[in-house]
Amino acid sequence: MNLSDFDRSAIRSVIESQLQAFQRDDADTAFEFASPGIQAMFGTSENFIEMVRLSYPPVYHPRSVLFEQLTELQGMPAQPVLLLSESGVPVRALYLMEQQADRQWKINGCYLVPVEERRV
DSSP states (O other), rough: OOHHHHHHHHHEEEHHHHHHHHHOOHHHHHHHTBBHHHHHHHHSSHHHHHHHHHHHHHOOOOOEEEEEEEEEETEEEHHHHHEOOTTOOOOEEEEEEEEEETSSSEEEEEEEEOOOOOOO
C-alpha cells in the first residue's frame, strides 16, 4: 500500500472529525464521514448514530484516542486507533477506509478488536 503523506493525514482527519461529531452527538456530521455504502446500509444519520451508540460505545464516547500505524486489510487502507472506553477499558478500533471518486476518504467500516494484555 503506497499512500502519500497527504492521504495518511486525510484519513486521520476524517476519523478524528467523526469522533468529534460523536462527542457532540452530531449525527448528521458523523454520518457525512461514512462511505456511500455505509450510508445506504443505515439510511439516516439517526439510525447510524443509534447503532454506534449501542454497538460501539468506545467509539461513540472515548475517554482517550491514540492513532497507530496505518496498515492494510482486505486490500483497503485500515487505520488502527487505540481507544479508552468511558469505563477505562482499552480497545482497538480498526477503521476501513475507502477513497471516493473525488479523492476524499470515507469510513467504510469499523471493527473493534480487544487489546491483548502484555505479560511481564
